[in-house]
Amino acid sequence: MHHVAVLALDGVIPFELGIPARIFGAARDASGAPLYSVATCSLDGLPVRADADFTITVQHDASLLASADTVVIPPSHALEGIRQGAPLPDAVRDALGTVRPGTRMVAICTGAFVLAAAGLLDRRPATTHWRESDRLRRLFTGVRVDPDVLFVDDGDVLTSAGATAGIDLCLHLVRRDHGSEVAGDVARACVTPPWRDGGQAQYIRRPVPEERAGGLSATRAWALERLGEPLTLTEMAAHAGLSVRTFTRNFRAETGVSPGQWLAGQRIDLARHLLEATDLPVDAVARRAGFGTGTALRQRFRAALGVSPQNYRRTFRPVAA
Structure with a gap:
């Protein structure tokens, strides 16, 4: 015993x-x-x-x-x-x-x-x-x-x-x-x-942080409206009117992460929202969140959260009887 x-x-x-x-x-x-x-x-x-x-x-x-x-x-x-x-x-x-x-x-x-x-x-x-x-x-x-x-x-x-x-x-x-x-x-x-x-x-619920006025907040807001598009670092830097090097340095100073890490996190958060709030197929969620394919979304989602998109949806959006 x-x-x-x-x-x-x-x-x-x-x-x-x-x-x-x-x-x-x-x-x-x-x-x-x-x-x-x-x-x-x-x-x-x-x-x-x-x-x-x-x-x-x-x-x-x-x-x-x-x-x-x-x-x-x-x-x-x-x-x-x-x-x-x-x-x-x-x-x-x-x-x-x-x-x-x-x-x-x-x-x-x-x-x-x-x-x-x-x-x-x-x-x-x-x-x-x-x-x-x-x-x-x-x-x-x-x-x-x-x-x-x-x-x-x-x-x-x-x-x-x-x-x-x-x-x-x-x-x-x-x-x-x-x-x-x-x-x-x-x-x-x-x-x-x-x-x-x-x-x-x-x-873990990650609310969108309040953007500070000035700095690169306008570029981040611009990027959030285009998460489904294949945004590049060069395009983001150009929107801010900065060189890639200066943009990257200032972005990390404001957010604590690189532009690529921030973009990936925002896309994961958008995918989570779509899985919870809509009945869109996983492939459609992947496209809207900027992952391109369902396979890419599954790989990134599991790496970030430890579960597949399907299992995440079953947890947070149960199917009605």
């Missing part, structure tokens, strides 16, 4: 708190016997406030962590101080200090900040919710943050992106521990996909 301990900190988000019990609790062997025991604790064994209009009563205090094989840290808004650069509270640090060496440590969503503040992510790859990835990278420079993936498995330390990515991570652990058949059975019992294509990139 593999013992999973879930640490509920004050302000815990109920959805993520319940994921380990739901996923690990559904794992059974061929005879129907449970493969995991899951228990939830607070620091002192007392009820904790949820990030909702109720409190959560637990059966254990943090001494539970000392006997666990896997410790899970769900996100908690009450630890906002850590996300602002404050040190880990002494009570949390002391509780994590009782965890045995070799215990598997798992963080869901912004629970990664707790592991990072405890020094458990130093020189390790990790992820968190895409909205918080820059903050995690900035506060904990020793963490190798990957903002695009749904979860990161670094052996004995694992982290996930936000909310339902915690389901992906826990299913991955079941798969790693007991194989795909058991994980598939768990997924069917929970009515969730056993594996999701792509990563967080497909869920």
Whole structure:
């Protein structure tokens, strides 16, 4: 029996708190016997406030962590101080200090900040919710943050992106521990996909930034009206009345990327919009977004977002019954 301990900190988000019990609790062997025991604790064994209009009563205090094989840290808004650069509270640090060496440590969503503040992510790859990835990278420079993936498995330390990515991570652990058949059975019992294509990139909404007056904003607006055309760097520079070299230098200074990178990103964003908001065939989307062919769009789309255009459309524009 593999013992999973879930640490509920004050302000815990109920959805993520319940994921380990739901996923690990559904794992059974061929005879129907449970493969995991899951228990939830607070620091002192007392009820904790949820990030909702109720409190959560637990059966254990943090001494539970000392006997666990896997410790899970769900996100908690009450630890906002850590996300602002404050040190880990002494009570949390002391509780994590009782965890045995070799215990598997798992963080869901912004629970990664707790592991990072405890020094458990130093020189390790990790992820968190895409909205918080820059903050995690900035506060904990020793963490190798990957903002695009749904979860990161670094052996004995694992982290996930936000909310339902915690389901992906826990299913991955079941798969790693007991194989795909058991994980598939768990997924069917929970009515969730056993594996999701792509990563967080497909869920990040990138609003068009406000253009600053002057500079090259007029050329960028001009290019946005012509994304379906084969625009060249020379044509963009000519519109701005600059040499290619000067245009490229000024463009990067204003946007932080090269003209080619900016154009590619705008075309991907247009393709995403067309896939979400229209029923146009993929080849037509490719032409309107300036990729020319459906094959080119599929290659660029998968490289940028980790999924095919068809799968992206199924996710964000479900077919009516």
